Amino acid sequence: xxxxxxxxxxxxxxxxxxxxxxxxxxxxxxxxxxxxxxxxxxxxxxxxxxxxxxxxxxxxxxxxxxxxxxxxxxxxxxxxxxxxxxxxxxxxxxxxxxxxxxxxxxxxxxxxxxxxxxxxxxxxxxxxxxxxxxxxxxxxxxxxxxxxxxxxxxxxxxxxxxxxxxxxxxxxxxxxxxxxxxxxxxxxxxxxxxxxxxxxxxxxxxxxxxxxx
Amino acid sequence: xxxxxxxxxxxxxxxxxxxxxxxxxxxxxxxxxxxxxxxxxxxxxxxxxxxxxxxxxxxxxxxxxxxxxxxxxxxxxxxxxxx
Ligand SMILES: [Zn+2]
Numbered sequence: 001x002x003x004x005x006x007x008x009x010x011x012x013x014x015x016x017x018x019x020x021x022x023x024x025x026x027x028x029x030x031x032x033x034x035x036x037x038x039x040x041x042x043x044x045x046x047x048x049x050x051x052x053x054x055x056x057x058x059x060x061x062x063x064x065x066x067x068x069x070x071x072x073x074x075x076x077x078x079x080x081x082x083x084x085x086x087x088x089x090x091x092x093x094x095x096x097x098x099x100x101x102x103x104x105x106x107x108x109x110x111x112x113x114x115x116x117x118x119x120x121x122x123x124x125x126x127x128x129x130x131x132x133x134x135x136x137x138x139x140x141x142x143x144x145x146x147x148x149x150x151x152x153x154x155x156x157x158x159x160x161x162x163x164x165x166x167x168x169x170x171x172x173x174x175x176x177x178x179x180x181x182x183x184x185x186x187x188x189x190x191x192x193x194x195x196x197x198x199x200x201x202x203x204x205x206x207x208x209x210x211x212x213x
Numbered sequence: 214x215x216x217x218x219x220x221x222x223x224x225x226x227x228x229x230x231x232x233x234x235x236x237x238x239x240x241x242x243x244x245x246x247x248x249x250x251x252x253x254x255x256x257x258x259x260x261x262x263x264x265x266x267x268x269x270x271x272x273x274x275x276x277x278x279x280x281x282x283x284x285x286x287x288x289x290x291x292x293x294x295x296x
Pocket of ligand 1: 215219250
């Protein structure tokens with residue numbers, strides 16, 4: 001194995017946001033003024049992402065459907081309160097997360113306390129240290145990779161997978177994530193670090209060098 | 214710096230949220246420690262793979278139910294509640 005192609009010193013290139021399109025503000029303004037078609041365009045644009053978010057959090061298809069419907073309806077009802085000082089998508093995500101957490105707590109009342117002290121101890125330290133093979137995105141078909149990712153994130157406990165979902169999938173900032181979940185910034189950071197390391201460890205079994213897809 | 218303290222700073226390192234002297238000592242460690250290089254690199258890839266992943270299309274039945282629910286409620290909202 002060659003270490004030379006590893007390039008951890010290279011700064012992480014900013015990822016182009018796949019979400020925001022330039023006309024988002026105009027669509028929101030039109031929807032606020034009562035244009036239902038504009039609102040439907042926004043729904044069409046974000047429905048897949050909101051459904052995935054709801055599924056990743058609730059781990060239940062029926063609940064995820066309810067969450068998505070409620071999130072879009074609530075966002076329409078409260079559109080007048082949307083100030084436009086954040087992205088519409090970020091605001092929508094916060095509504096969806098609240099709905100999803102309510103569902104999750106209803107199903108598993110004893111299991112979902114986001115703000116309780118979590119053990120960020122020793123089991124976070126990487127155990128298997130192996131280089132990954134060629135880019136996983138080239139090795140797996142999109143649908144197959146999507147399946148790997150959703151089953152991997154499902155293995156995390158709720159406090160970790162929800163923070164990871166907001167921060168690294170929906171691309172909310174640390175502060176936005178903290179606000180949406182009622183957590184402190186340090187709590188978000190420690191859960192996020194743990195989530196990232198756990199996911200890395202779990203993905204290892206698919207992506208390590210020599211692993212055949 | 215030891216390997217353990219590198220792992221604790223991975224997020225800050227990848228998000229480039231470190232003061233320059235800490236960043237320099239991390240990079241010095243990475244130059245000499247292949248294990249940490251691999252961990253940092255595969256953690257970076259983990260974040261990027263999730264961040265870049267496209268959500269699957271909605272299942273058709275899910276889509277239909279969403280449209281139905283929206284039409285029903287949006288029309289009601291627009292015309293106002295019936296007395
Ligand atoms: Zn090391």
